[in-house]
Amino acid sequence: MPHAAISSPDFAELKERIREWGRAQGFQQIGFAGVDLGEHETRLIEWLAAGFHGEMDYMARHGVKRSRPAELEPGTLSVISVRMDYLPESMRNMKEALADPAAAYVSRYALGRDYHKLMRRRLQRLAETIAEQVGPFGYRVYTDSAPVLEKALAENAGLGWIGKHTNLINREAGSWFFLGEIYTNLPLAPDRPVANHCGQCRACIDVCPTRAIVAPYRLDARRCISYLTIELKGPIPEPLRPGIGNRIYGCDDCQMVCPWNRFARLTEEADFLPRQGLDRALLLEFFAWDEAEFLRRTEGSAIRRIGHERWLRNLAVAIGNAPPHPDLAEALRQRLDAASPLVREHVAWGLGRQTRS
Ligand code: B12
Ligand code: SF4
Structure with a gap:
């Protein structure tokens, strides 16, 4: 036009x-x-x-x-x-994926x-x-x-x-x-800011599984699951691992619970729709990927940035958080001798949780 x-x-x-x-x-x-x-x-x-x-x-x-x-x-x-x-999809689907302990939850932006x-x-x-x-x-x-x-x-x-x-x-x-x-460098006059409508609500503060919102408007990123699964390169602090649940890349909980997201609209961008079944995969499927498959399946995706090592680290934590099942324990055993010490340590932690009596 x-x-x-x-x-x-x-x-x-x-x-x-x-x-x-x-x-x-x-x-x-x-x-x-x-x-x-x-x-x-x-x-x-x-x-x-x-x-x-x-x-x-x-x-x-x-x-x-x-x-x-x-x-x-x-x-x-x-x-x-x-x-x-x-x-990319209704909040009902997200909640289902999050509630299914066999499923891997990837935050919706990714x-x-x-x-x-x-x-x-x-x-x-x-x-x-x-x-x-x-x-x-x-x-x-x-x-x-x-x-x-x-x-x-x-x-x-x-x-x-x-x-x-x-x-x-x-x-x-x-x-x-x-x-x-x-x-x-164009002198465009600023628009007027809008009012804050959080009011007395504190749903996001209370829902955060790792208590990362330490006070209203103050996020301690070191406790945020998004940071722990994406930004942090080393080991995930043990006390925070159980709160991560099945979230293997990012976290959406604080937004999911926010009442203002009842008004959210779905994206119009085809590029933001789920690829490679990332919205529906099982922990075991993802954990089985070797590095070549990880690179192939995450081509063009933000997930690729964390690399295969952190991918396995996150999955080992999520599997450790799932209800005990022989298949999960066996998958962890298969990776006990992984080349990466980071992966080995998280796999051992997960296995300890899977086999506790
Ligand atoms: C660093 C970063 C992170 C870090 C830290 C988050 C954070 N709150 O800073 C981590 C890895 C945790 C993260 C996570 C996520 N991120 Co991020 N992240 C960023 C990044 C690169 C910088 C953010 C920043 O400037 N932080 C600095 C701190 C000081 O800011 P702040 O915590 O928001 O604090 C402000 C206010 O809260 C207030 N404030 C602070 N203290 C106090 C105290 C009082 C009393 C009061 C009144 C106010 C107040 O003032 C501060 C300055 O404005 C931006 C991109 C960018 N360049 O801006 C994306 C960005 C913020 N992220 C984004 C997204 C989508 C996410 C996730 C949803 C991804 C996911 N699903 O996992 C999560 C959300 C987690 C959360 N609750 O914030 C989007 C957010 C879009 C939106 N609608 O706001 C951005 C803008 C990227 C983008 N271009 O779209 N992220
Ligand atoms: S859940 Fe939403 S409305 Fe409620 S305090 Fe958090 S950000 Fe504000």
Whole structure:
């Protein structure tokens, strides 16, 4: 569809056009933020000082560049913030998979293709469309790829509020969406933030199996199952293993229980639909994959990043958490002599749980 040219730099009109073009790229919502992140910077500094980032050194590496867009990308005057829904299936299916101890639960954001490429490509196209209309301008696109405080920017851009579980929530759409940004040197006026609607609710705090939300809005990542199964490279601390249940990659519990997700819509992106039966597989099927099969089956998926060793580590914990069954114990025995000490230790732990009397 040809875009009507904007005659003069009417930035108020341009913002509305950008919203239209953004929706045409598949983003559900587009908002605008300034470069002052106010008290979010203080919160980030406190969070790092508490050590809540654990091994995620990259969270501390860039100092305040993360909370100061104009220091990360000099010349930035405003930020275009976007969100894209990713929920591939109804919450009933998710709950069934989570409740089935023989099944492996993969968090819903990771069932389809890795979102990074898709989001970046669409953001890039959006930026190119803007350039076609206003002429060349300075910009950089991001999605989870750089020191950017994405949720704070999205909150300031009016896309939702940061909930007590620390994810961004939208009143009409819940929280099952990814975020992305275009930093730009266009002087686009910020949108108005929306009010926080968590109220007295604390469902996410109470449901978290490993008690990672240590206070409202404060997540100790070192206890979060998402961190333990994806980011952590070494052994999973033993006291936290039982709480992991059958979650082998990420965790969705705090979002699943959130009342605002009753309003969540399913994704429109075919790329986010489950691939390789990841939504329905059994622990034993996954545990049987050798490295070549792991690499083949996770091609194009975010899961590939953790590698086969951590994949087996996570599965050994999940199998250890399943009700005792001779087939599960036998599968663990088969891997007791795995080459990796990390895998061997978790397999022995799982076997101990499977064979306890
Ligand atoms: C590091 C990281 C993680 C870490 C730490 C999470 C965290 N809360 O920081 C781990 C590995 C645990 C993680 C897990 C997940 N992540 Co993540 N993650 C990130 C990343 C790279 C940075 C987040 C960050 O800046 N953390 C810094 C801390 C300080 O932020 P914060 O905890 O949110 O704290 C803020 C507020 O809570 C508040 N605050 C802090 N303390 C206090 C205290 C008080 C009293 C108050 C009032 C406020 C307050 O201010 C802080 C600054 O804004 C972003 C991408 C990006 N570049 O932004 C994705 C991102 C946040 N993750 C995302 C997703 C999807 C997830 C998971 C759902 C994946 C999964 N299913 O397993 C889980 C959700 C777990 C959870 N409850 O947060 C999405 C979230 C989309 C959304 N709707 O919000 C993002 C934005 C990626 C993307 N581009 O879409 N993630
Ligand atoms: S579960 Fe309740 S407290 Fe947690 S984010 Fe949702 S509304 Fe806020």
